Amino acid sequence: MTAVARPQVGAPARWEYPPHSEHVLSNGVQVVFFHLPGQHVVSTRLAISAPLWSEPRSREGVATIVTRTMDEGTQSRSADEMAEALEVNGIALSAGMLGSGMLVDLDATADHAERGWQLTTEFLSEPAFDAGEVGRHVHQRLAEIEQELADPGGRAALEWARSFYTDSSRGSRPTAGRASTVAGITSADCRQFHAASVRPSNATVVVAGDMDRAQALTSLERTIGRWAQPAPARGAADASPSRDEVRTDPDRILFVHRPGAVQTQIHLGSLGPDRRVDGGWAPYPVLGFLIGGSPTSRLDSVLREDKGFTYGMRAGFRSRSHDGVFTVSGAVRGDSTAESVDLILGILAEAGKGFTEDELHSAADFIGKTAPVRYATADVVAGEAGALRLDGLDSTFVTDYLAQLSQLTTDDLARAWSLWSDQPRSIVLVGDAEAGADAVKALGRGEVEVVE
Structure with missing residues (x-):
């Protein structure tokens, strides 16, 4: 019986957003x-x-x-x-x-x-x-x-x-x-x-x-x-852009008391880039994926797989009209609140030491090579294009940042992270403050305020 040669699998062709x-x-x-x-x-x-x-x-x-x-x-x-x-x-x-x-x-x-x-x-x-x-x-x-x-x-x-x-x-x-x-x-x-x-x-x-x-x-x-252009409305509100301002003392922890709660919801956030950031947008989806965007991310590897504190944490960069935010969110066991906060902050600090080639390629491959599936329907194509238009961009933005993924280096990730890792941040905890607030205060990670 003649053996059939195994076919060679080549690299996928570059994907582009549908032309318009x-x-x-x-x-x-x-x-x-x-x-x-x-x-x-x-x-x-x-x-x-x-x-x-x-x-x-x-x-x-x-x-x-x-x-x-x-x-x-x-x-x-x-x-x-x-x-x-x-x-x-x-x-x-x-x-x-x-x-x-x-x-x-x-x-x-x-x-x-x-x-x-x-x-x-x-x-x-x-x-x-x-x-x-x-x-x-x-x-x-x-x-x-x-x-x-x-x-x-x-x-x-x-x-x-x-x-x-x-x-x-x-x-x-x-x-x-x-x-x-x-x-x-x-x-x-x-x-x-x-x-x-x-x-x-x-x-x-x-x-x-x-x-x-x-x-x-x-x-x-x-x-x-x-659709006819209506006459200007009297008393119309001023629609000039207004940039959101960060408080002068955002580095604090707010603990919302929920008596008897067996879990604590954590929401950490700081400033991040918008889509027009110098150096391009591509590093930021990769960073989000590696830190908290997948079951194999650094956050889940520690808090879920190693410690068993959570069903899953999520993190990522989200662009807004004039800036962006970086957030980490998820629920942890109530008795692990302080340790979870300490671990999260430690993982974010550790990210400043850089990422490996394997991490970079796993994230870039996932984001880039699943794009054809994510944008496979007319609904998603139209929805993404509409949202981008509100931000003053067109769909070539998607093509450009996906193409940039294959060119990223670990130095690019380190540079992108360094631009935003030292931004002021706020942390909100929603859980049983009577059971967990003192341990959070003992971390020395910032002023802790308890509210009902």
Whole structure:
């Protein structure tokens, strides 16, 4: 029997983000189009530059309420009629707020995409903001706030932002608002914010899927292209960018007391880079992966595998509008709180001594070679492109940083880590302070404040 030679496996070809074309509708709306053969569900992302800092301080959360109520009835249809029109055409619709703006998500088959854009244009142009619908969503948001405060992870993240940024910084307060600001939101507030911020001049439409480009542009022109620019709203909030400021004394530990808690939620954070950082973005996903982005990361190797203190810790760099953050978060056994904090800080300090070639290649290979799977659907392609547009970038950013991965050296990682490792940090613990606060104080890692 003749043996068959084993085939040689070569290096994978370089992957690039799907190519796109750009256009402008007659009303000024920017269009980014990705033709993706085989993706029969067409994904649309409408990115509207309506940043959180454009909300009135006394009505923070109004942007989120607007995203939740724009499609809850228009001047032409009731909320039930709008819901029925979406359902019978198989159209999935949602919307939400990022720090830099609003994203409206629409998914439909190619045959129903134009109908989806027509309904989107309707609620963009003539939302009713019915008092009953707005009131319902305000009550839902107030219930969410209670749940966020009751959840240890949510409470830790909220307290970290409040303790890290100054009170005047928008980043110190929840994206969707606090109870004191949400409770007073009315239909009039929604109309005012919508008129001031949800405008064609602020919008980019990203379309991804198996749809003819000429057909798509024609359909967009007779739908979203007819979205008229409203007159300037009186009393519109100042939408000029506002950089968040870090407190002058952030190096402290805040312990939120939860009597009898058997676990302690840890949330540590410090300043990090944005996507435009000198030297490129590529080192930072790698660093996050190695420190706390996988089951084999340095944090999990010690706290989970060696010590058995946690089911898993996570760490990584996250870019924001004008800067970024580095965070570590996870829950540990309550009786290990102090030791866990000490170990985490020690692991972060040890990272300053550098990373090995094996670590670098394992992380770079995972991030780079799984990209084709992560970006395999029209939904993800459109979503990433829409979020990048709100940050003033296009999808070539992804191609460029993935290409940079293969060129990284351990010196690049060391340099990138050194730029941000000495930044001021805050630590929030949510657990039984009576059982653990004294041991945390004894670490000498910073001032410890206990709050109820």
